Amino acid sequence: MDISKFSELVSLNPKSTIPLYKQIAGILTENIKNAILPPGTKLPPERELSALLGVSRTTTINAYRQLEEQGLICTRVGSGTYVADLGPITKTPPAVPWSQLFAPSVNIQLPSILRELIYSAAAKDSISLAAGMPDPSLYPLNDFAQFFTSQSSFLDGADLGHTPTEGYTPIRNILSTMLTEKGYGITPENTMIVSGSQQGLYLIAKVFLQPGDYVIVESPTYLGAIQLFSNSSARILSLPSSGPLPFDLLEDYLIRYRPKLFYVMPTFQNPNGRVMPLEERRELLRLAAKHRLVIVEDDPYGELFYEEKPPLPLKALDSYGGVIALGTFSKMLFPGLRTGWVVAPEPVINRFALEKQYIDLHSSNLSQRLLYDYLHQGLLDNHLALVRTEYKKRRDFVAGALKRYCSPHLTFSIPAGGFYFWCSLTQDILTRQLLHEASKTGVSFVPGEAFYADASGAHEFRLCFVTQPEERLLEGIKRLSKALQVLQTATPLSTAERPAILPLI
Template sequence: MRISINRNADTPIYLQIKNQLRDMIFSGVLPEDFLLPPERSLAKTLEVNRSTVIKAYQELKADGLVDSHVGRGTVILSQAAKKLSLMEGYINPLPWYQLFTESITSSNDTIIGDIMAMTGGDVISFAGGIPAPNLYPVKIMEEIQKELFQKNGQELFLHSPVEGYYPLRESISYLLRQRQQITASPKDVVVLSGSQQGLDFAARIFIRPGDTVIVEEPTFFGAIQIFRSAGARVIGVPIDNDGMRIDVLESLLVRHKPKFIYTLPTFQNPSGVTLSLERRYQLLNLAYQHQLPIVEDDPYGELYYGNTPVPPLKALDRHGYVIYLSTFSKALFLGLRVGWVAAPPQVLAKFAHLKQMTDLHVNTPAQLLLDAFIRRGDYERHIALLRQEYAERRNIMLKALEKYKIPGISWNKPEGGFYIWCRLPDNIVRHKLVANAGKRGVVFLPGEAFYPDGTQGDTHIRLNYTFAKPQQIEEGIKYLMQAVRETVAASSEQENKRNIKPLV
């Protein structure tokens, strides 16, 4: 019987003794009816106090593993051995994968996690959709936070209502009316943990396995993932410079009878395209005719560089068909995880129900912070600043693309939002481009993530210009174009070899 004591461990010594004895009982080293050494002698062997051993034995007794009688000593119980042998005999590891639901098992992994991992270190990242950290209004937030501690004290840490902190719902209602021409009272708004939670809830509210959802093609990869995970078939409608092709949509509605249409009509992710006003009316018309809800995702609408963009679908909809999602993640920062939904009351009740059920409410301090930020007028000032700064970063990237461009590459000029959607030369081996750019310290997002049918996006990449520092953007594009050049050369060389080989 060998027991080792570690005097530096966190576990108290009597517990170390007890646990090792228990292990020995479990593993059969100490059989039933085995007489443990007298406390005094074990204490001597281990160089510990006798009381420590007594305590260890008492614990074993309390667990029903040993019994002790004066004169007879401490004996391992037969009952315990039986019990423990059951427990500690050969136990199959749990076959977890057999227990998972289909949607969890099939869900493939996490481009988003990968992107987020890609943004650290010395890398020049065009991959994420993250606002410029150096523009975060940290000083103002610090000031507000200080005031909140003084004015609100413990309220800062209390629970909030499921639907959100009411003053923040008022502030959001104000922003919607002032800035987006959307009439939504505070009671028409529910605060969520980012607009992504709104997508998840929409899926839970509407999608049964086998249902169809219509999206733009390309569209936000997170939406494809969420709808698929709920069991939906995700059907894409192509876009052109005026956004979703409504002519194509119409025939799809007849054929697939979708549960809803998901659209990012303004400065779309990833294409940067905005749905024209005419098509907005056409889209609403089709929704009315087919009695079909529209889920409008509008994280970028505020971030325009030129003229005010056309109003959101929600502002044009007079019949309550549009569920409107937005967020503070693009105009301010992702870290607070605060977004919202504005929707007709019947639907909003379901969003609130899911919020209550899944995570109760949004982080209280974040809600108070954002509310104060809006009420002070800082939100409007901040947006004005972002417009200038992001327009400038976009311009730097456009100029760099022009400067370093190579044949076969083309791109759009977005009037707002976060992204340039860049077409690569044909027949480039895209995963090699990722590697070649990575070697040069540049990351971006491959296009296929944005297509329900993944193979289609092979010829595009998404370039974000809000996260990298302005002085890094030109450098990053230079390296990226070097990587493209190298990859194209290698690809056509390989192509040539492949063409030659069969002839040899």
């Protein structure tokens, strides 16, 4: 069709309230439907059409887009735009292309070894020594139930409407007192209740980190922290944590990279159980003050000690004011409360509260209300005494069983607190091999690789000794031993089992 004909076909009214692109689309629609522009007709390119009609290119683009959406025209790449073959109009609209609509994000694919773990742990009759969870049979649920039975009007509606984002005020007060007794120099305004300390960590990442920022973590460290920081597109600097902190390397990081944060667990480190000695804590704080380093001190296990009390937390020793502390009731009581806390200077708490408002307005006040009563009645200390005794027994029991059943193949040290044995396999066995065999014998654990930001940990793994009662622990270790024995007689892992990175061509 001669392009000049278009100026006859399309006559526009610039004074109309109908936008120009709609006028163009409307006229073309009519002509297509009346077969004045039959199927297969090539339409002028947008640029030519806009010159011809004296309108902007945006106008013709929008007009064509509308026609295309109505299925009246179609674009063939490299060829042009044509009137479509309408056929019988029974087209169902294409499905929504969800993944194309998602904002790009760092895709933290769990390593296949971890996915294998998840499936094997879910298998029936499998004994999980993987999850870091207190023993459900020790949850103080009778105490919680008693609040209801002892007082008929125990729950007051006024406490169960909306509460401040920073937390239910009575629980902030009692938490502040608890922490002051531990040496923190704080007021309730320095505390904030979060939905598990995971949410505290999320807020820290959200408020402090921009893509490309540096974060220092111990190596190994809590796997959720590695995933969260990676998801924030931060760059992770690893600091070996199996022995004393390498202060030279740390200072080197501080000078070279100016990291935003150092995420550290000084007490019963997860996974390796290490306790940072008092003098090392002081040295760390001196260095932090000098470089104005912000320290994130995660302390979920500090009250779960089985020997003498651990040294004061960094937050209690901190005189320069750069420590943000995270804590939780998940390990002391039970995870289902989803109640943890952040302690920080007021400007930081204020900023966290602004962000948390967008996320969930505030944490469950049903949990906060029940927990308040529990703490207020002074029930926590007794419970801690009970679980310390029980978990210490299980620790010693597991240490004995590991020595007896698995001894030549692995080494470990005995943790003075916390939930975990951190085991090293003799160098000819890979954790991934062991996990594979263990899933067949019916026991699971977390492979070491999950705790490293780099590819380390191939010969290490973590066992949780608190979740199961002794007879299950024993059975689990026997199954582990069986898996180890199978590996002794097996041929060594062929290189083919380590997936190579193949170029995509």
